[in-house]
Amino acid sequence: MIATSKAPSSGTTRSINWADKHYLVIDDCASIRQLLRESLRSMGAKFIDQAMDGSEAVALINNKRYDIIMCDYHLEGGRNGQQILEEARGNNWLKPSGIFIMVSAEKSADSVMGTAEFHPDAYLIKPITEGMLNTRLNRIWQKKQVFQKIDLAYARKDFAGAAALCDIQIAGNKLHEHDLLRMKASLLLKCGERAKARAIYTQVLCQRECTWAKAGLAELHLQDGDYGAACQMFQDVIDGNHLYLDAYDQLAAAHKQLGQQEQASTVLEQAARLSPNSVNRQRTLGEVSLRLGNVAAAEKAFRKCISVGEHSISRTADPYFGLARACGIRKAPLEALQILATVQKKFAGDAGNLRARITEGLVYLDNDDQQSATAIAEEFKAMLATASAGDLPLPDTCMDIATLLLEVGIKEPAVKLLCYIIQNNDDDKSVRDEVQKVFEHAQMGEEGAELIEGARKEASEVMNRGVLLWKTNRLEDAVDWMRAARLKLPGNLRILLNTAQILISHVQKRGYDPALLAEAAEVLALINRMAPGQRRHTELLLQLGSIMPDILDVAGQAVAPGA
The missing domain is CATH 3.40.50.2300 (Response regulator)
Incomplete structure (x- = not known):
């Protein structure tokens, strides 16, 4: 009142x-x-x-x-x-x-x-x-x-102008200098001015202990792939301010990249105790717990995620599938199947139906119904026989399909699918570790390690060939090669980033081409959906915007003309 x-x-x-x-x-x-x-x-x-x-x-x-x-x-x-x-x-x-x-x-x-x-x-x-x-x-x-x-400058995507306005405001508003420096550093990162942003963080830390500046440096380490340094610095942030929740999520992400799933789970549990109503954090905690075999923790996190996410903009079908798996593992198949029926009603669509079907197969496996599991596995074997790379689902779903196929003795398509996952995530240690676990569970540990290494080598050779064509100024051949590489490995971030770079370079060196610019915008938009926050994505986006500003939407993301 x-x-x-x-x-x-x-x-x-x-x-x-x-x-x-x-x-x-x-x-x-x-x-x-x-x-x-x-x-x-x-x-x-x-x-x-x-x-x-x-x-x-x-x-x-x-x-x-x-x-x-x-x-x-x-x-x-x-x-x-x-x-x-x-x-x-x-x-x-x-x-x-x-x-x-x-x-x-x-x-x-x-x-x-x-x-x-x-x-x-x-x-x-x-x-x-x-x-x-x-x-x-x-x-x-x-x-x-x-x-x-x-x-207002930020809304116009004038990040450099907005950063300059920060300097003007600092001169006349010493009371808000700290907040303005923090804003300026984030704007400089959006401009690709990483060294200048780093200088601000370092300067502030030289003057006083500052949580956001330390977190900014830690995030730069994370973006650079220096996961060990990122872990140490994010832990320092938490030690200094245990309520700085974003640091927990970032620390967990760094641990995952290092293949340290148990440490990631511990960090997420700490954050969830402090703030239990984050949909994304509860979902991530559930996924990590399930990978570790901590079914009780996974079930708790997925149920909480569903509860707090019912009316959230972040609501997805993921926690329902995770909860169904957890129920299946603890020998509650009827409840698991009821959850799958619910999710198909709430999230209609082919992708949801596909995930529901594979999850159903895994639930049957968990509850020793080999006949039902094999019947579903045969469906996926037939699907894979005619599917192109672009038709395949997301990596986690592919992993589940391969797991089901191996468990019922369908080896060849499962191996191909696992190698495809590696080729699309060839520099992601956490994915390699998960694929290796699938091979080991199928008593294929040594063979699996060789297959993983071979798949990584093949993906690198595909990408390196396109980069070589680009560096030797055979731009038309490089564009054609990278288009073919995208069709073969549509989820490989390094191939996507290099594709965008080559398309932009073609325009810079050969002259204005709206079709190539639109293609580059499409690739960059895909990268941002798959892995938001990529450092190189920001740099390429700025290159693209300098050539054709209208190709960016109001949020500063690349969009094809007419979209």
Whole structure:
């Protein structure tokens, strides 16, 4: 509830015209909405909309850009406040200068930490006085104005210009210098200016102990493939600030790249205890736990992921398939099959049906129904006999298919599929380790190690041939070669990155060609979907944008013309 209090009178308060701002109040309690409206009106607010649930709120935010949103964390039915904020951020529905304030009577760590991960501008605990609201809004609004021009430049994809604006603001706003330096470093990374970003992180750390600067250096190590250094630095971040949750996720990713699944699981469990309402973290924890054979932990994580993700923008079918596997392993086949039936209803589509079918086969295997498992394996054997590389599913699904085939004695297509996985992930140690485990489980450990090495060598030879053609200036041949390589190995990131590089180089050296630029944009968009945050992707995207700026969408991602 709102406790009535005189708003403090100050020069800062009088300098802000609250009357011309647009507000949205979201609360399922009519009396609370009324009290919040009255509090805002006492500050001079005129344009106040209201919503009583998540669906109504999302519809309003989608259609109108509000200056100030006040949202209750707990809403009856559907989305909660955290999920509304998550969706608004994910869809870029919030103005650069807009304010999102989470309001709640809930003081629990789960609520506060979960919401904090999506960066509301404030988290206010009820009861809220008019004076408290006025003071907080004034403080936030003044800070927002410092960043408004920077945010607008960011929205235009003018990252270099936005970084320059940071310098201008630093000169006149020493109070916000630290935040501006942090923003500048992130902008420099988007410009491909890694050395300059590193210099900022180093400079800040020379002056004081700073969590974000240390995390920035750690992320640079992670992007460079220096996973050992990344692990050490992210652990230092956590030791210094155990609530810096992003460091846990990044540390787990570094451990996974080193093949250290148990360490990754431990880190994710620590983060999940601090903030259990992250859909992506619970899903990753479930997947890692399942690989380690910790079925109880996997089942717990997948159930939590499904629960908190029901109304989330991050909701996917993955945790349902993981939960079905966990139920199958603990000898609950009926429950597993019911989960698979549910997921097919919730996530209709060929990919979902395919994963449901292979998961069903694995559930039969786990429960000693060899006949049913073999029947499904024969279906996949027939499918693989006619499938091209582009028709094959994602690596995790391919791994499950190969596992099923080997378990029922269908060796040849399984081996081909596992080698295909390696060829598409030839520099990913965690994938190699998983494939080796499949071979070892099938009593093929030594043979599997040789097959893995041979598959890696073949993938490297394919890529190196295209790079050699490019470096010897045989650009047309290089483009043709890399197109063929993409058809053969459509999931190989190194081949995709080099394909984009060769297409862009062709235009730079041979002259403007919109078809080649569109092809490069398509490849870069695919890379970003497969593995967001790739350092080289950012560099190539900037090269592409310098040739044809209109080929980038509002989020700075590559899109083909007319898309």
